[in-house]
Amino acid sequence: MPDARPNTIDCPQCGGASSLRSGERLLECEFCGAALFVDRSGAVGHYWLPRLLDAEKAQAALRRWMAGNDTVKDLDRKSKIESVEPVSFPVWMFRSRQGGGETAHIEPAAPTPIPQLADLEVPAGELQPFEEEPEGVDRLQATIPLETAREWLTQRGVTEVFETSLVQLPLWHCNYSYDGNAYQALVDGSTGAVMAAVFPEKAEAPYYLVAAVGLILFGIEGLVIQNPLAKLVAYAITGIPLALIAYWVARKV
Numbered sequence: 001m002p003d004a005r006p007n008t009i010d011c012p013q014c015g016g017a018s019s020l021r022s023g024e025r026l027l028e029c030e031f032c033g034a035a036l037f038v039d040r041s042g043a044v045g046h047y048w049l050p051r052l053l054d055a056e057k058a059q060a061a062l063r064r065w066m067a068g069n070d071t072v073k074d075l076d077r078k079s080k081i082e083s084v085e086p087v088s089f090p091v092w093m094f095r096s097r098q099g100g101g102e103t104a105h106i107e108p109a110a111p112t113p114i115p116q117l118a119d120l121e122v123p124a125g126e127l128q129p130f131e132e133e134p135e136g137v138d139r140l141q142a143t144i145p146l147e148t149a150r151e152w153l154t155q156r157g158v159t160e161v162f163e164t165s166l167v168q169l170p171l172w173h174c175n176y177s178y179d180g181n182a183y184q185a186l187v188d189g190s191t192g193a194v195m196a197a198v199f200p201e202k203a204e205a206p207y208y209l210v211a212a213v214g215l216i217l218f219g220i221e222g223l224v225i226q227n228p229l230a231k232l233v234a235y236a237i238t239g240i241p242l243a244l245i246a247y248w249v250a251r252k253v
């Protein structure tokens with residue numbers, strides 16, 4: 001496609017041709033008022049999810065995640081939240097009719113160190129025409145072209161896309177420290193879901209060790225003891241301390 005842009009752009013909602021000033025990327029359709037975003041490959045609908053969680057609620061969601069089962073024990077008490085900043089993060093949203101039902105797929109429209117972003121569910125019913133958030137909210141630019149996102153989508157095996165749009169997600173970008181290291185996490189400002197790529201994880205090695213010791217002991221007993229009743233008694237005697245050790249490990253890590 002030649003780079004010479006036409007000075008009008010067709011609205012994907014109503015088909016009306018709105019005039020486009022050079023370099024303009026955000027506009028409102030002159031006919032139906034739809035919020036539009038102009039990419040190299042054309043205009044798409046521009047939406048946002050309203051920010052339902054304030055900084056305090058986002059912080060509470062982060063603490064709940066820290067107290068959960070994926071993170072190291074007592075992370076919620078032993079970490080220090082350094083900052084919680086609002087970010088408006090752009091994603092490309094594709095609706096597909098693949099396999100009968102309609103599904104929505106998301107690809108990031110700006111670079112992100114947190115890959116779970118693509119797994120976020122965007123509740124279609126809650127999308128609203130794009131509105132600029134108040135001052136102080138960092139709106140990241142859509143720097144990943146729509147064509148690139150379409151390629152990723154194809155690689156994921158998604159076809160039969162019938163609608164494409166740009167959605168600004170209301171995220172909270174959190175920095176926290178634990179045990180001398182710095183970490184970051186994103187909190188979805190519409191649902192409270194927490195996304196983090198690197199975080200202090202629960203140590204799994206002790207569990208594997210207990211399981212391995214158990215397998216070896218039960219294996220030896222199974223080979224050495226012939227009498228079935230004696231075998232059961234031996235299993236029970238071995239099993240109780242193993243269970244206690246496992247419980248102790250679970251409390252510790």
Ligand SMILES: [Zn+2]
Nearest residue numbers: 011014029032
């Ligand atoms: Zn329109």
